[in-house]
Amino acid sequence: MAGRLQDRIALVIGAGSIGPGLGNGKASAILYAREGAKVFAVDINPDAVEETRKLIADEGNICTTHAGDATVADSVRAMVDACMAAYGRIDILHNNLGITEIGGPVDLPEERWDRLMDVNVKSMFLSCKYVLPVMAAQGAGVVTNISSISAERYAGFPSVVYNTAKGAVKQFTQNVAMEYARKGIRANCVQPGLIDTPLVHTFKDAYPGDWDAVVRHRHAMVPMGRMGTGWDVAKAAVFLASDDAAYITGVSLPVDGGLSGIFTTPAEMPDS
Ligand SMILES: NC(=O)c1ccc[n+]([C@@H]2O[C@H](COP(=O)([O-])OP(=O)(O)OC[C@H]3O[C@@H](n4cnc5c(N)ncnc54)[C@H](O)[C@@H]3O)[C@@H](O)[C@H]2O)c1
Numbered sequence: 001m002a003g004r005l006q007d008r009i010a011l012v013i014g015a016g017s018i019g020p021g022l023g024n025g026k027a028s029a030i031l032y033a034r035e036g037a038k039v040f041a042v043d044i045n046p047d048a049v050e051e052t053r054k055l056i057a058d059e060g061n062i063c064t065t066h067a068g069d070a071t072v073a074d075s076v077r078a079m080v081d082a083c084m085a086a087y088g089r090i091d092i093l094h095n096n097l098g099i100t101e102i103g104g105p106v107d108l109p110e111e112r113w114d115r116l117m118d119v120n121v122k123s124m125f126l127s128c129k130y131v132l133p134v135m136a137a138q139g140a141g142v143v144t145n146i147s148s149i150s151a152e153r154y155a156g157f158p159s160v161v162y163n164t165a166k167g168a169v170k171q172f173t174q175n176v177a178m179e180y181a182r183k184g185i186r187a188n189c190v191q192p193g194l195i196d197t198p199l200v201h202t203f204k205d206a207y208p209g210d211w212d213a214v215v216r217h218r219h220a221m222v223p224m225g226r227m228g229t230g231w232d233v234a235k236a237a238v239f240l241a242s243d244d245a246a247y248i249t250g251v252s253l254p255v256d257g258g259l260s261g262i263f264t265t266p267a268e269m270p271d272s
Pocket of ligand 1: 014017019026043070096
């Protein structure tokens, strides 16, 4: 049976995982492929993206890899050219990149502000710069950018550059959506909430206290009682890329187990 994305070409930027296990980008690449897309998987880390390719190939699906830095214009142009050389079109651009930084304006070193803005925002500007003309020539395409519910609200601790960047991703996406709405191109954000990915566990070694308690707390904070997984984010991305979302553009879709709907913790909520 044909998948929901049968024979479409999906360029996934940041398709590896930062550590062992399944991140949002890796899960999305795998799910696009399960739905019939041919995946062009890009990552700065060749080993990480090779792992994604192998998982896709082991399921009998198609993936080509490319190593490149999504914050550097020449590198992004080269990845788009390589995708076109491999497949001749780009139907889905999935911008997964995102790093985190904790701290407010006084604590945060300037170079770390610049680095995060480059990785989380400039990478999307560059990929759109080179992919949108391809999609416009095709008269069709979908851009899906990974934002965060941090685009909307304070996380409970200072994280000024991350929240600023995710807010920028939302506005960037909406601008692209409006400019290209009559050219057959849709652009949307996914806003993950608390997702249990390798990225989160990179903080374990630096955390001085009981890391398992932090993980339990993250689960407990979510109204549905659990953190999400990479699959939850990937399923939303597949929906937005599919024809089921043909009339949806310019939106930011929370995938957060209800987290953005509350401002108390579930423990503080009444029982009934
Ligand atoms: N895990 C959460 O709780 C959570 C919550 C909200 C939003 N998000 C968002 O999800 C996205 C990340 O998800 P993930 O789990 O796939 O993360 P990840 O860090 O596991 O994977 C990101 C991949 O991008 C690659 N990468 C980093 N810099 C690059 C560059 N300059 N060029 C090319 N590739 C580069 C990394 O090597 C890595 O393989 C981010 O946008 C993040 O902000 C995550």
